[in-house]
Amino acid sequence: ALTIGIVGLPNVGKSTLFNALTRNNVLAANYPFATIEPNVGVVNLPDPRLQQLADVFHSERILPASVSFVDIAGIVRGASEGEGLGNQFLANIREADAIAQVVRGFTDGDVVHVDGEVNPRNDMETINAELMLADLQTLEKAIVRYEKEVKQKKADPSVLEAANAAKDALERGILLSGSNIDVTPIRELGLLTAKPYIYVFNVDEAILTDDSKKAELAELVAPAQAVFLDAKIESELIDLDPEDAQELLEATGQTESGLDQLARIGFATLGLQTYLTAGPKEARAWTIPQGARAPQAAGVIHTDFEKGFIKAEVISFEDLIATGSVAEARAKGKARLEGKDYIMRDGDVVEFRFAV
Ligand code: GDP
Secondary structure: OOEEEEEOOOOOOHHHHHHHHHHOOOHHHHOOOOOOOOOEEEEEOOOOHHHHHHHHHOOOEEEOOEEEEEEOOOOOOOHHHOOOOHHHHHHHHHHOOEEEEEEEOOOOOOOOOOOOOOOHHHHHHHHHHHHHHHHHHHHHHHHHHHHHHHHOOOOOHHHHHHHHHHHHHHHOOOOHHHOOOOOHHHHHHOOHHHOOEEEEEEOOHHHHOOHHHHHHHHHHHOOOEEEEEOHHHHHHHOOOOHHHHHHHHHHOOOOOOHHHHHHHHHHHHOOEEEEEEEOOOEEEEEEEEOOOEHHHHHHHHOHHHHHOEEEEEEEEHHHHHHHOOHHHHHHOOOOEEEOOOOEOOOOEEEEEEEOO
């Protein structure tokens, strides 16, 4: 499964957030025999449609999609020079499919800030500078190699061009994920700043309820997405029953928990989407890459479904709820038979036809 690596300076609330993520661990409940790595937290992708489907189909259980987060040891200045945990740290980030940077926005006299003051902009610059330096080192080595390979006609010139363009951008202080540089020719390099990026602002209640302050911070990181949460409140929410949790959320001016937000935005940032299936056994969300076609979507359930794919019977979630049953949706012409070129849409409720 694709994972999101959590990074950030020391004392910004990473452990507090990660602790909430792991105590919320859904793997244990849904897949009792799965091995859970201690540094992986798996959270459900919130999707209220599943309960509605379960009501229509009288499903025994609900299986939502999930998102995995990996806790990566704290970054230190000089990580790109291999200081302290540096190299291991960079190797761990390289394995993640996206990065979530936790940024401290809370003030607390009892919690020391490594730089002596709470300054989100500086913190982000510190982390990003380390990632950019690491990428520059990777690129400088690669460019030497690519120059040789292009001369010997062992590599396509587009590889060298992409590497040089990426290097130029980084030297101008631009993260590759926010640039318009196409890094696909040099994907093998696993450049850190080319990974999709989310910023998680760990803030006080005062900021949680301050829309203009949030807009200001969000603008600072655009086009990357920003999530605002209070890690301490998140760790309290985990222990509350749903009604009390709802009350605490409302009292702190939130409509959705920070973990739910993080799951939703993280899932989309990874380039993923879901489609739905339902029956008496389960109502379930399946994870596919955005833009996947019907056979590929079928393959997520079983490889035989992909190999023997014939058609997908698709009813949109809205049509299914409006008509109240598959039979009624069919009768009203709301069930479509789609072929192998069909591009899956969010909210498709699907039954595959296949031959074995
Ligand atoms: P890490 O070093 O980034 O993993 O940070 P920790 O999660 O260990 O948090 C450092 C300290 O800040 C701990 O004492 C936490 O209790 C505290 N802390 C974390 N999040 C918050 C928050 O949202 N508000 C306040 N006031 N303190 C927090």
